Structure formats: structure tokens, C-alpha cells
Amino acid sequence: MMQLIRMCKKKSKWWKEKGPFFDVVISSRIRLARNLSLFPFPHKANNAQQKEILEKSEKAIKVNQYMKDSQILRFSELDKIDLQLLMERHLISYEHSLGQGYGGVAIDKKEVVSIMINEEDHLRLQVIYSGLQLFKAWALATKIDDKLNEKINYAFSHQWGYLTACPTNVGTGLRVSCMMHLPVLVLTRKIDAVLRNLSKIGFVVRGLYGEGTEVMGDLFQISNAVTLGQSEESIIDNIERVIKPIIEFERQSRIKLMEKNKVGVEDMIYRAYGILKYIRSITFSETMDLLSKIRLGLYLNLNLDCDISLVNELMILSQSAHIQELIGKPLSVVQRDELRAELIRKSFKK
Amino acid sequence: MMQLIRMCKKKSKWWKEKGPFFDVVISSRIRLARNLSLFPFPHKANNAQQKEILEKSEKAIKVNQYMKDSQILRFSELDKIDLQLLMERHLISYEHSLGQGYGGVAIDKKEVVSIMINEEDHLRLQVIYSGLQLFKAWALATKIDDKLNEKINYAFSHQWGYLTACPTNVGTGLRVSCMMHLPVLVLTRKIDAVLRNLSKIGFVVRGLYGEGTEVMGDLFQISNAVTLGQSEESIIDNIERVIKPIIEFERQSRIKLMEKNKVGVEDMIYRAYGILKYIRSITFSETMDLLSKIRLGLYLNLNLDCDISLVNELMILSQSAHIQELIGKPLSVVQRDELRAELIRKSFKK
Numbered sequence: 001m002m003q004l005i006r007m008c009k010k011k012s013k014w015w016k017e018k019g020p021f022f023d024v025v026i027s028s029r030i031r032l033a034r035n036l037s038l039f040p041f042p043h044k045a046n047n048a049q050q051k052e053i054l055e056k057s058e059k060a061i062k063v064n065q066y067m068k069d070s071q072i073l074r075f076s077e078l079d080k081i082d083l084q085l086l087m088e089r090h091l092i093s094y095e096h097s098l099g100q101g102y103g104g105v106a107i108d109k110k111e112v113v114s115i116m117i118n119e120e121d122h123l124r125l126q127v128i129y130s131g132l133q134l135f136k137a138w139a140l141a142t143k144i145d146d147k148l149n150e151k152i153n154y155a156f157s158h159q160w161g162y163l164t165a166c167p168t169n170v171g172t173g174l175r176v177s178c179m180m181h182l183p184v185l186v187l188t189r190k191i192d193a194v195l196r197n198l199s200k201i202g203f204v205v206r207g208l209y210g211e212g213t214e215v216m217g218d219l220f221q222i223s224n225a226v227t228l229g230q231s232e233e234s235i236i237d238n239i240e241r242v243i244k245p246i247i248e249f250e251r252q253s254r255i256k257l258m259e260k261n262k263v264g265v266e267d268m269i270y271r272a273y274g275i276l277k278y279i280r281s282i283t284f285s286e287t288m289d290l291l292s293k294i295r296l297g298l299y300l301n302l303n304l305d306c307d308i309s310l311v312n313e314l315m316i317l318s319q320s321a322h323i324q325e326l327i328g329k330p331l332s333v334v335q336r337d338e339l340r341a342e343l344i345r346k347s348f349k350k
Numbered sequence: 351m352m353q354l355i356r357m358c359k360k361k362s363k364w365w366k367e368k369g370p371f372f373d374v375v376i377s378s379r380i381r382l383a384r385n386l387s388l389f390p391f392p393h394k395a396n397n398a399q400q401k402e403i404l405e406k407s408e409k410a411i412k413v414n415q416y417m418k419d420s421q422i423l424r425f426s427e428l429d430k431i432d433l434q435l436l437m438e439r440h441l442i443s444y445e446h447s448l449g450q451g452y453g454g455v456a457i458d459k460k461e462v463v464s465i466m467i468n469e470e471d472h473l474r475l476q477v478i479y480s481g482l483q484l485f486k487a488w489a490l491a492t493k494i495d496d497k498l499n500e501k502i503n504y505a506f507s508h509q510w511g512y513l514t515a516c517p518t519n520v521g522t523g524l525r526v527s528c529m530m531h532l533p534v535l536v537l538t539r540k541i542d543a544v545l546r547n548l549s550k551i552g553f554v555v556r557g558l559y560g561e562g563t564e565v566m567g568d569l570f571q572i573s574n575a576v577t578l579g580q581s582e583e584s585i586i587d588n589i590e591r592v593i594k595p596i597i598e599f600e601r602q603s604r605i606k607l608m609e610k611n612k613v614g615v616e617d618m619i620y621r622a623y624g625i626l627k628y629i630r631s632i633t634f635s636e637t638m639d640l641l642s643k644i645r646l647g648l649y650l651n652l653n654l655d656c657d658i659s660l661v662n663e664l665m666i667l668s669q670s671a672h673i674q675e676l677i678g679k680p681l682s683v684v685q686r687d688e689l690r691a692e693l694i695r696k697s698f699k700k
Binding site for chain 1 (some may be wrong): 684
């Protein structure tokens with residue numbers, strides 16, 4: 001665990017920054033699925049093949065100029081809580097965190113880049129930035145990808161593009177997503193219509209930890225469904241064309257709600273603030289709910305003695321595995337709720 | 351209204367003191383029902399008779415040595431909100447606050463003594479003290495009563511005792527009551543059995559404003575039902591014998607609950623504290639609920655930056671008429687909730 005605790009404490013993480021539209025867009029993520037030619041996909045590969053994939057990938061990453069500051073973690077050296085922490089950090093996927101076989105992940109210092117090894121595909125390259133910065137994330141991802149390709153032969157078909165374990169990723173292998181904070185669309189129940197329309201036009205909305213997971217803290221991960229038959233740039237352009245009106249809709253709704261019921265909104269936010277400053281026990285789900293209100297309050301310029309990077313950070317650090325890493329041992333749910341409360345209270349006192 | 355606002359602001363009120371068992375008993379109240387001989391009861395008296403009763407009573411009160419510091423208010427000079435304020439302060443009854451006829455009330459500076467005129471009876475003499483001090487309240491009440499009797503001939507029968515408008519008050523004319531704060535008996539649902547037993551043995555339990563009113567803030571007014579066939583001392587002795595085990599039961603339950611779920615209890619109390627420090631709008635009912643938790647927290651020595659006299663005071667000052675007196679004009683419910691929030695927030699900041 002110790003290795004990861006040190007990781008937790010590093011200062012300059014992407015979520016401390018304020019990217020464009022950070023009031024509504026928490027993060028922009030680009031993910032590329034890649035596989036090594038001549039090897040079976042991970043779920044078909046035997047141990048010896050998985051080991052070889054891991055070693056070949058590590059080697060290619062180590063000489064990649066964009067990954068100089070990174071560390072490579074082998075899952076065989078991590079315990080369950082470590083893996084859960086990486087998942088909570090969005091550095092590995094939920095499936096990957098189950099830790100079957102020869103898994104590994106390379107992570108740079110800022111946690112902007114992560115390269116998962118032996119996930120559903122041999123390689124999953126991910127770039128995250130604060131706010132709406134999909135093209136910037138894409139620019140970095142494609143550079144890293146090109147460099148990796150100099151050392152690794154990718155499974156690629158001139159007809160289909162990049163080959164992937166699951167057909168939904170074939171083609172560009174690109175998944176583009178934004179984590180959006182939509183508290184007022186939720187509060188005013190406009191969110192349902194937004195989500196219905198998104199799925200009609202071919203976008204996928206997910207919860208906090210991706211596919212099939214719960215929505216918490218009014219956070220919605222919106223991503224493209226189609227990866228085939230379009231250029232990467234046009235996929236990214238399409239999703240930006242969808243994200244921007246949602247940003248505008250959320251912002252307008254915030255203003256309208258304040259015009260309609262200023263005191264009610266302020267009361268709701270200040271109560272959340274008062275509770276977070278004094279709690280002695282709290283679940284992660286309630287934490288997210290209250291932090292969501294604080295995040296809204298900061299946008300509305302309420303007199304809250306904290307900033308958005310603290311809120312973003314607490315949304316990450318108050319997750320279960322993070323709480324357990326803090327204390328260095330597994331905890332019961334009750335103990336976690338108490339320690340989470342202490343962490344939050346102290347953060348707000350600072 | 352102005353007269354009453356000044357009244358609001360006076361410092362040395364009974365509720366600022368800490369009487370015996372103040373952690374469970376908010377107040378002890380003695381009330382004597384008296385009527386002038388040769389006059390019909392108020393509901394049967396015509397205007398001229400009511401006026402005469404009012405004037406005779408005022409005269410007798412003015413020369414009463416125990417009422418030197420008192421002021422006499424005539425309802426004809428008060429508006430609706432003034433009357434409601436007096437009722438919220440427990441200085442007049444709900445029926446009296448409706449302000450029919452020639453009503454009046456004499457109140458001493460500390461608001462320990464009030465003498466209602468032309469209520470259900472011609473005179474209702476009331477003495478309130480902080481905590482469990484029924485005998486002390488009785489001692490003062492009986493002295494004032496004797497002095498009044500020197501100037502007023504009471505309606506009295508050697509067979510029945512003091513005659514009253516309602517037969518339930520005949521005899522001693524004495525109503526003895528304690529306002530009890532029983533948050534943990536409520537929380538642990540033991541209160542229902544307590545209330546059932548009390549009514550079986552001839553005691554009456556009422557809400558915040560007396561008969562038929564709602565219980566708020568875990569406050570229960572417990573009083574005797576019988577006024578006839580017992581001496582005043584034995585009536586008071588009987589109720590003390592009932593009150594003391596309830597005090598003990600509540601205190602024991604507080605200790606047991608802390609042993610069982612310390613963090614849960616502390617969390618509940620600190621959340622209430624956090625909310626009260628930051629609210630922007632709050633109903634009176636929720637205020638009472640949260641203040642009840644703070645009161646419990648003070649007993650449990652939690653680190654709350656306030657004291658019990660502030661809590662007692664806010665339980666009085668945050669009532670609707672009090673809020674309106676503060677600003678000097680009638681307010682809508684929404685405005686009251688906002689002003690109440692402001693009052694509470696500022697009180698906790700001090």
C-alpha cells in the first residue's frame with residue numbers, strides 16, 4: 001500500500017487545475033484501445049502470453065518520451081485496495097481492477113496519462129484533462145500512441161482499422177468522454193429529457209465508475225458510442241457539439257433557478273456546507289451529494305470558505321479505497337464512514 | 351408593538367437561569383384559577399361587567415407588593431401579533447390570546463409571574479421558574495394570591511373550594527405543570543409507553559402551547575388532571591414523584607444511547623449544529639427539532655460553541671410572532687422563515 005499512499009499525496013494533479021468550462025465539465029478523457037499483433041486478446045491469452053504482453057508493453061512505455069515521469073505498477077505486487085484505489089482514481093477500469101492475470105498500469109506524475117496493460121485489450125491508453133479539453137487530450141494521446149507504435153506492432157486491419165477484443169471498439173479504438181457536473185438539471189428534473197435525447201443521437205451516459213455504475217454527486221459521464229467509420233477528429237468534434245449546449249443549458253438553468261428561488265438555493269447549499277463542516281460519519285454517496293451542492297455554490301459565488309480544487313479533490317479522496325489507503329489498512333464500512341467524516345471536516349477547517 | 355419589543359429585549363428572564371434538573375426540565379409552572387365573587391364568569395359577563403372586573407383586578411395588582419416591577423397590558427391596546435407573542439411566551443393562554451372582550455395581563459420584569467384577567471376565569475395567576483422548582487413557584491404564587499385576596503373577594507365555597515368557570519378547575523384551582531425535554535426517550539421510542547402510563551395514573555400531557563397543540567422540539571408539558579379533594583402541597587408532591595423518575599429515565603437513556611452509538615449521536619447533533627450555523631430559511635418546527643438536538647449535545651458535553659440559555663432563548667425568540675415583533679410588522683410565512691434563519695445564524699456566530 002505504501003507506494004500508493006505516496007502517490008495520493010503528490011500535489012500537482014490534473015484535478016487541481018481549472019480547465020475551460022470547469023464549472024460544468026469536470027474532465028475530458030480520451031481512451032485508445034490497442035492490441036499487439038500476433039498475440040491473442042487478453043481473455044484468450046494464456047499466462048505465458050500475458051506475461052510476454054506485459055513485458056513488451058513495459059519496455060515500450062519505458063522508452064516513450066512522453067512517459068518519462070511515469071511509474072509502472074504490476075498488479076501482482078498490489079493488493080485489492082490498491083487496485084480499487086486506482087479504479088476510484090479512474091486510472092484503471094472496473095474490470096481491470098478485479099486484477100485477473102498479468103495486469104499492469106503505467107501512470108504519469110500528474111495522472112493525466114495512464115496506460116492499462118492486459119485489460120480487455122492489451123493496451124488501453126488514456127489521457128485526462130480538467131474541463132473541456134478533448135482536442136488537447138487527443139493531441140497528447142496520439143503522440144504517445146505513435147511513439148508506442150514505433151516499438152510495438154499493433155493489430156490493425158486496413159479494412160476495419162484497429163482490432164479490439166470487443167467489436168464495439170473496432171476502428172479508431174477511440175472512446176471520448178466528458179465527466180459533467182449537472183446539479184441544477186438534476187434539481188429541476190430537466191436531466192431526464194437531456195439523457196433521453198443523448199441516447200437517441202448515439203451517445204452513452206454512465207455513472208461515476210463507468211458502465212452500469214450509479215450516478216453520484218450529479219456527475220454524468222457522456223461518451224461516444226460509435227468508434228467506426230469516422231475519423232478521430234470528427235468523433236471528438238461531434239461530442240463537443242453535444243457537450244457545449246449541455247454546458248449552456250446547465251448554466252442557464254442555474255441562473256434561472258437563482259432568479260426564481262435565490263433563498264431556497266442558498267439555503268440548500270449553506271446547509272450542505274454546515275453539515276460537511278461538522279459531520280462525524282458520512283457515506284461516500286452522501287458526500288458526493290453534498291460536495292455537488294458546494295461545487296454549485298462556488299459557481300454562484302456564495303461565501304464558502306473553500307475552492308473548487310478542494311471539492312474536486314475530496315470527490316476523489318473520500319472514496320472507500322482512498323480512505324483505507326490513508327490509514328494503511330482495511331476498514332469496516334462504519335470505520336470508513338467515520339474516517340471519511342474526519343477527513344472532510346479537517347479539509348474544510350483548513 | 352413597540353412596547354413589547356422593549357419587553358423582548360430585557361435581559362434577566364427566567365429562562366436564562368439554570369434551575370434544578372434544567373437538562374431535562376425546562377420549566378415548572380404553577381397556575382391558580384380565581385374568580386371575583388358577585389360577578390358572572392367571563393363568558394357570561396357583559397361588557398360593563400368585564401370592564402369592572404378588569405379595573406378591579408388592575409387596582410388589586412398595582413398595590414400587590416410582589417408585583418411592584420410589573421406592567422399591566424390591556425388587550426384593547428394590543429394588536430394580534432402582540433397577543434400571539436404573549437401566548438408564545440406562555441404569559442397568556444391560547445384562548446386568552448384570541449383577545450375577546452376586556453382581556454388584560456400583568457407581567458413582572460423577569461416574566462416569572464403573570465396574571466391573566468378575563469381569561470376563562472376572571473383571574474389566572476401563573477408563576478414559572480427554570481428547572482424543577484414547583485414548591486418554590488407555589489410559595490410565590492400563594493403569597494401573591496393571599497395579597498390579592500386582601501383586595502378582592504374570591505368566589506369560594508366551603509364545600510367545593512374555589513369556584514371556576516370550568517368544573518375541572520374547581521377546588522384548589524391549581525394546575526401544576528412541568529415542561530420536559532425528552533429527546534432520547536423520543537429517539538428510542540420509549541416515550542409512547544411513558545405517555546400511556548402517565549395518562550393511566552391521572553396526568554395530562556400536552557404540546558408546546560398547551561391543550562391540543564403539537565409536540566415540537568421533544569418538549570412535553572406534563573400536568574395534573576385533578577384539582578379537587580387534595581391539598582395543594584399533595585398535588586405538587588404527587589407530580590414531583592412522577593417527574594423525577596422520568597428525569598432519571600431520560601438521563602439513563604442518554605447515557606445508554608451514547609454507550610451504544612456514540613458516533614451516531616454525535617453525528618446527529620453536530621449536523622444540527624452545522625445546519626443552524628448556516629441556514630438561510632427555516633420553519634419554527636424544524637428550528638425546535640434542531641435546537642432540541644443542540645440542547646442534548648450540551649448535556650453530553652459536545653464541543654458546541656453555545657450555551658443552554660441561548661438554546662432556551664432561541665426556542666422562544668424564533669417563534670412566529672417574536673420574529674414579526676423583531677422587524678415591527680406582519681410578515682409572510684416565507685419572510686418569517688428567512689428572518690428566523692438570520693436570527694439563529696447570527697446568534698450562533700456571536
